[in-house]
Amino acid sequence: MSLDTPPPxxxxxxxxxxxxxxxxxxxxxxxxxxxFAGQLDVILGAVARVGEVAADDIPPTSHAVPLSNVFRPxxxxxxxxxxxxxxxAPAVEDGRFRVPQILGEEQ
Amino acid sequence: MSTELIRLxxxxxxxxxxxxxxxxxxxxxxxxxxxxAVDGQVNAFLHVAREAxxxxxxxxxESIAAGTAPASPLAGVPLALKDVFTTMDMPTTCGSxxxxxxxxPYDATVTTRLRAAGITILGKTNMDEFAMGSSTEYSAYGPxxxxxxxxxxxxGSGGGSAAALAAFEAPLAIGTDTGGSIRQPAAMTGTVGVKxxxxxxxxxxxxxxxxxxxxxxxxxxxxxxxxxxHEVIAGPDPLDSTSIDAxxxxxxxxxxxxxxxxxxxLRVGVxxxxxxxxxxxxxxxxxxxxxxxxxxxxxxxxxxxxxHFQYGLPAYYLILPSExxxxxxxxxxxxxxxxxxxxxxxxxxxxxxxxxxxxxxAKRRIMLGTYALSSGYYDAYYGQAQKVRTLISRDFATAxxxxxxxxxxxxxxxxFPIGEKVDDPLxxxxxxxxxxxxxxxxxxxxxxxxxLAAEDGLPTGLQIMAPALGEAVMxxxxxxxxxxxxxxGGGALIHRVPPMEVSA
Numbered sequence: 001m002s003l004d005t006p007p008p009x010x011x012x013x014x015x016x017x018x019x020x021x022x023x024x025x026x027x028x029x030x031x032x033x034x035x036f037a038g039q040l041d042v043i044l045g046a047v048a049r050v051g052e053v054a055a056d057d058i059p060p061t062s063h064a065v066p067l068s069n070v071f072r073p074x075x076x077x078x079x080x081x082x083x084x085x086x087x088x089a090p091a092v093e094d095g096r097f098r099v100p101q102i103l104g105e106e107q
Numbered sequence: 108m109s110t111e112l113i114r115l116x117x118x119x120x121x122x123x124x125x126x127x128x129x130x131x132x133x134x135x136x137x138x139x140x141x142x143x144a145v146d147g148q149v150n151a152f153l154h155v156a157r158e159a160x161x162x163x164x165x166x167x168x169e170s171i172a173a174g175t176a177p178a179s180p181l182a183g184v185p186l187a188l189k190d191v192f193t194t195m196d197m198p199t200t201c202g203s204x205x206x207x208x209x210x211x212p213y214d215a216t217v218t219t220r221l222r223a224a225g226i227t228i229l230g231k232t233n234m235d236e237f238a239m240g241s242s243t244e245y246s247a248y249g250p251x252x253x254x255x256x257x258x259x260x261x262x263g264s265g266g267g268s269a270a271a272l273a274a275f276e277a278p279l280a281i282g283t284d285t286g287g288s289i290r291q292p293a294a295m296t297g298t299v300g301v302k303x304x305x306x307x308x309x310x311x312x313x314x315x316x317x318x319x320x321x322x323x324x325x326x327x328x329x330x331x332x333x334x335x336x337h338e339v340i341a342g343p344d345p346l347d348s349t350s351i352d353a354x355x356x357x358x359x360x361x362x363x364x365x366x367x368x369x370x371x372x373l374r375v376g377v378x379x380x381x382x383x384x385x386x387x388x389x390x391x392x393x394x395x396x397x398x399x400x401x402x403x404x405x406x407x408x409x410x411x412x413x414x415h416f417q418y419g420l421p422a423y424y425l426i427l428p429s430e431x432x433x434x435x436x437x438x439x440x441x442x443x444x445x446x447x448x449x450x451x452x453x454x455x456x457x458x459x460x461x462x463x464x465x466x467x468x469a470k471r472r473i474m475l476g477t478y479a480l481s482s483g484y485y486d487a488y489y490g491q492a493q494k495v496r497t498l499i500s501r502d503f504a505t506a507x508x509x510x511x512x513x514x515x516x517x518x519x520x521x522x523f524p525i526g527e528k529v530d531d532p533l534x535x536x537x538x539x540x541x542x543x544x545x546x547x548x549x550x551x552x553x554x555x556x557x558x559l560a561a562e563d564g565l566p567t568g569l570q571i572m573a574p575a576l577g578e579a580v581m582x583x584x585x586x587x588x589x590x591x592x593x594x595x596g597g598g599a600l601i602h603r604v605p606p607m608e609v610s611a
Contacts, residue, residue: 046424064547080212
């Protein structure tokens with residue numbers, strides 16, 4: 001019932017947290033790196049318990065209810081208007097989303 | 108007599124409104140006044156839609172005066188809507204800074220169905236950010252307080268909806284349950300909360316936490332009210348490909364049947380792994396009292412074993428963050444929501460925005476999910492968790508071969524003090540120990556009040572679990588138990604909430 005099992009060998013480092021934050025597009029602060037490294041390490045140590053279960057021949061479940069593709073008649077129905085779609089945008093120009101520079105990054 | 112109106116059940120209010128004994132406007136006004144008087148202490152609501160609520164109530168009154176049949180058995184009854192459902196006429200924030208003030212351009216299916224049923228939406232309720240948490244302390248807009256003791260948490264993530272019920276600010280509410288976010292707050296506030304079968308209620312317009320686990324459901328102060336609301340919101344929806352294309356289980360009929368108090372021939376399974384060590388003494392003893400009560404009603408109580416449930420929590424905290432890290436990628440500062448203009452490239456702006464817009468628990472789970480899905484770790488973590496999910500479903504199948512419903516305490520403890528677990532994620536996660544297996548299996552479960560814990564006088568909940576689409580038997584047991592417990596306890600537990608100071 002308890003999650004108090006020892007953490008797995010490779011404890012998560014501050015550098016790994018920084019890497020995860022970059023992948024997840026989170027500009028975390030130095031202080032957060034310290035806090036999250038400690039917390040993620042504890043959490044990962046606990047959740048690693050799933051590895052105790054012998055499940056080699058067990059099929060994975062991605063969804064609790066079996067899913068099958070659903071077809072519907074290919075009929076036009078109203079969607080959002082341009083005005084509605086843009087209504088929550090942080091910046092708009094000429095009826096379009098205005099976004100910061102995309103090309104030229106990560107050089 | 109507005110103070111009396113707020114203490115009535117939804118079913119009682121509906122009868123009075125439909126017979127024109129009171130108007131829907133009076134009922135709505137009574138609840139709006141109550142919100143104005145006590146929500147400063149409770150913080151259940153993030154937004155109160157006073158004018159829209161009164162306008163809806165006036166329409167219901169006009170329609171009834173004109174002799175038209177009510178749009179539904181709940182027409183004119185007020186409701187509190189969790190702020191994770193899109194509403195065109197109200198902000199939808201999900202308890203997050205990143206969506207502060209956002210007005211969605213469309214209504215969720217649940218919102219649409221509530222409106223079509225003539226139900227009056229009073230406003231939007233507080234929640235842990237993007238429904239991630241068990242205490243409502245991870246809301247960007249301050250914690251919700253438990254009406255039983257305002258120094259304590261109301262549970263989470265749907266603490267706002269549950270507290271609104273317990274504070275008599277609304278007779279009905281809507282919640283969402285990904286790992287216990289309807290049932291655990293219900294237990295901690297002495298209210299009723301139902302997590303329907305996965306796919307039982309449409310998720311269209313529900314801002315996603317973990318898509319394979321999220322399920323909307325009714326919250327109320329009585330089992331009957333929950334059933335009435337269940338029938339309004341449930342059923343197939345072409346806009347949600349995971350909604351089940353089958354008739355809604357006859358939950359209202361089941362409640363009426365349960366009220367006769369006869370559970371003979373029914374087998375109730377006690378899950379051996381959900382109890383004992385780690386469960387507070389008063390929680391455990393109220394659970395045992397509930398078992399005796401069920402036996403008195405004629406049910407046969409049997410013990411069942413679910414050996415893989417102990418792995419439910421670790422599997423859940425791999426699967427959920429993985430889905431969260433993907434779902435929350437949509438908050439990219441480009442199309443809606445917050446944008447922090449810090450940096451020149453889209454990537455820098457995105458990272459700065461997400462840093463400023465997300466709170467600590469959202470960040471933790473996003474990074475955890477990013478880790479679990481990384482190549483090299485995927486098989487050991489996410490892949491293995493999905494296999495455990497299969498084993499938990501098999502445990503349920505075995506248990507349901509031996510019992511019609513399964514029972515356990517809903518949560519291992521009563522409501523804890525605000526601040527106690529907020530910096531200890533693992534301690535917080537343990538709140539959902541007993542509720543998580545149901546989400547992983549996609550089955551149905553609910554929490555009904557089971558008394559007050561002897562040591563702290565705070566409410567506890569009885570969890571009743573049923574197979575997929577087995578809501579009818581679950582509601583029947585809940586209704587029978589509720590009636591028996593109320594009779595023995597000298598009335599509904601909810602009326603023992605200490606009176607709140609009312610501000611002018």
